[in-house]
Amino acid sequence: MIIHAQEKKLGADVMRNLLTKFLIVYVLVFCVSCEKHGAFTDGLPTYPDKTEEFDLSKMDYYGISQIDTFYIDINDNGIKDTIKRGRFFTGTAHGYTFYEVYLDDGQQIGYFRTLESADCFLELYKFNFNPFFVTKISRPLGEEGWWQPTNAIRQVFRLKGNQLEKISEKSVGKICDVQELF
Numbered sequence: 001m002i003i004h005a006q007e008k009k010l011g012a013d014v015m016r017n018l019l020t021k022f023l024i025v026y027v028l029v030f031c032v033s034c035e036k037h038g039a040f041t042d043g044l045p046t047y048p049d050k051t052e053e054f055d056l057s058k059m060d061y062y063g064i065s066q067i068d069t070f071y072i073d074i075n076d077n078g079i080k081d082t083i084k085r086g087r088f089f090t091g092t093a094h095g096y097t098f099y100e101v102y103l104d105d106g107q108q109i110g111y112f113r114t115l116e117s118a119d120c121f122l123e124l125y126k127f128n129f130n131p132f133f134v135t136k137i138s139r140p141l142g143e144e145g146w147w148q149p150t151n152a153i154r155q156v157f158r159l160k161g162n163q164l165e166k167i168s169e170k171s172v173g174k175i176c177d178v179q180e181l182f
Contacts, residue, residue: 093118
């Protein structure tokens with residue numbers, strides 16, 4: 001079979017267009033799928049201003065594996081404050097993420113720690129900006145295990161002066177994974 005040069009070009013263009021359409025559809029389906037399944041985000045920017053990674057092989061394979069630092073003006077004074085997000089790896093399904101919040105003068109105004117397992121997340125935090133507030137949703141461990149739904153509580157904290165104060169607390173029902181409530 002003889003294929004002319006023009007047919008080859010047309011074939012390549014058609015293939016390129018099909019591939020482009022496939023990639024667009026794939027990305028759209030993937031994004032909709034993530035949205036549909038409620039992919040949790042802690043509200044911090046996608047890319048930190050600074051990242052430190054630690055070699056856990058030197059620490060018996062558990063410990064802080066990474067710390068991300070974000071410089072964000074949370075008190076609207078025109079000077080960037082600091083939020084650090086660290087990941088503590090335990091070598092099991094029960095790791096956690098911790099957050100440290102500092103004002104520009106170095107004063108720590110908040111320390112938060114998630115509670116995570118392979119079955120369910122029991123405590124998570126979400127940061128919101130302009131105005132700054134933090135939402136915490138948590139629940140206790142069930143009598144039979146992590147997977148057993150228990151009553152969850154939603155608390156919201158806002159920045160007042162140089163400290164975080166609780167402005168609301170509400171029971172949000174029984175659930176296993178608190179990610180679903182964000």
